[in-house]
Amino acid sequence: MTTSLRAASRATLVAAAGLGLAAALSPAAPATSAADTATAMSSRPAPTTVLDVRGLEQGDPPAVRWSERRSGRTVIHGAGGATTPAPNRLDQFAPMGSGYVIQTIGAGGSTTRWLGADGTSGERSWKTGYGLAVSAQGKAVAFSGKGGRVWSIDEFGDRVLRFNPVPINGRGRAVAVFGEDCKESSTSNGCAVYVNGSRRAYYTSSHGIVDRVPRLRLTSTGRGRWVGGITSLSDAGSCSAMLRSWKVAWRTCDNQFSDISPDDRHVLGTPAYADGFGPTSLDVLSTTDGSVVRSFTSARNGRSATYFDEVWEDAGHVLVVTYQADRWAVVRLGVDGSMEYAVAPRRGTMDIRAPFQLQTR
Template identity: 30%
Template sequence: MNNERDDTTWESAMSRDFDARVRDLNEAPLDLTSVKGKAMTIRRNRRMAVAGGVLAAAAVIIPVAAIAAGNGTTVHTEPPVATSDPGPTPTEAVDTGGVEYVQGDTWHRADGTEVTLPHDYDSAVLWDGQLVGTRYDGEVYSTADVVDGQGQVVDSFDTTGAVAVNDADTTLAWVGTDGQVMTRWDGGQVSMGQVDLAAAGETIAWTVGAVTGGPDCHEAVDGCVVYLNSGLGEGSTAYDSHGIQDSPVPGALKFFDADEDGQVTALTEVADDHTCSELVIPGADPAWGPTCDHQVQQISPDGKYVAGLPSYFDGLGPTTISVIDAADGHVTGQFAPEGGFIGSWAWSGDGRLVFDTYDGASWHLMAMQPDGTIDELTDPVKGSADAGSPFTMVAG
């Protein structure tokens, strides 16, 4: 292998990652305390965490964006369909532990089949039986590919960041590079409104954090709510199908997740040595929240648990990951890699918290039951921390 070429590639990636982190400096306290996305899981940000100390000294971005509310403007109702070429056939089923994940360019499906993907993806969700992978191509924004079970890209669209999907995997949401807050389902799509993407430098003004409702997001049908995160130091907000723009969590700085029962997790305070977050449960007054002991992030499929991260962390990533009881805030399970860190995480359909972790020599893909029982899902992959994990969690 050509070492000079490898060094050039690595330096290019590091430069690209640094640019990406600098343009998100509005979230510098957030990015140093959480991995970006729902599953917020972008490998290039993890690689760039090596330069985390440099980011702390960068300038503060002045908010310059304004929001214009919309009211369900239909964009089109016939999303592109697959081409006639069936593409490669998925391989024979193998045991994946019932978990969906991507390793390199291979999509490991919960049914055990493997699908070869056309690209490596930084983040991925399941939507309507397809994988929607987001990839960064060196520009400010990203490209999302809709990939079918044969590995064929049936549609692509530009997005400001990772996409989100509802609990039923039927409704997709993202912020388009024209500022439209988009939702899509099988048979149609609609804009929930528009945001102003004007920002200093290469800062990304708005990204999607979560979506609930659907599948059809028209006001007269099912309706949806899209939760948006500001990249300009402004409060996060949400749009619904009635064209109403408001935050369900006053003072929310970042939405981590939301579910169909109305539960929402959000970051509410960032300090020099800690963060505080909140799990909002409609109609309830949980005695344990808000909390500054943990970051409460993704909600489990049954709504009974949340993923917990340390209140504050920097460097390569969190050194612990926890399962927290949503009813009382007690930690029911926890994993702490000795001398290592956690890369990215997402809940699987069977209610386990899936994550990748680095131990100083190899990357591991793990799954934790709510009671703390740990399973390793595949063979370890030798590698370095700065090169990034070979695994991408698939949310949904």
């Protein structure tokens, strides 16, 4: 099942990563102090909410783009109720220019292309690794292909830029873009793209610089001065670290990192070990010290949801695609513990791909 594979891959091999462009181009990483290496912990138990999404109230539609597959037809829901027809094998997408950068999954792996607002495909397509990387303001999207090749598409939609490849075998996974304009000019400092190989994380910049991401084995999330990622992986789970300006701020073996909130205050923590159909617990962590601000947990009696595609909608809310009691839905989770439907439940099974997907941010 494509959706469950996406979630498992995100939990074990990382979904997004990054660091500020200035830090990415820095010639050396700062030293790590003893205080920087503290293990994340909270002085008091975090408030918890059981992730039981049955019978929630209906709220507003998602404020981000989302796709829906119904009766063999897939559409992307945009701003103001506009819809764009898309391939049924759609796996990831991000708004770009007047359309979208989309990634589809087929027998030959992932293919990336630009899609116009009317559903018309661009002239070019690329065989790529899984993953789209999107800049903080959404003005650039990057992806990686065979031999670590890296490209970006900017807000004009038809301007494709190529970077020096990163030294990996196979197809890379683009995880973050830092900088909103990857074409260097008198008004732009360019950008840097973070890419995961199977064993290591690298970055490549529009300045032509290629190097390893320091202190992390794989990057998993980043925004502004913050970057987080995996430091070790084993059959028993994983350990991760959150860096600020390339100094280790804190570590944890309880979570892997997902999306950082738009105000940089919180980071989503998925389980440190991915197993089964999908994750059933989600932590909201403070980026500053790793303390757990809110936990969405599974019920002991099993009456709770599995989730996928976790994305910050705004600084106080997270959107997730959920599956529970033979129904798929898009649920809005509040940092305050609130829950409501953003897209009403639809009957389905766990043997098919989810009918809903959320944009990559």
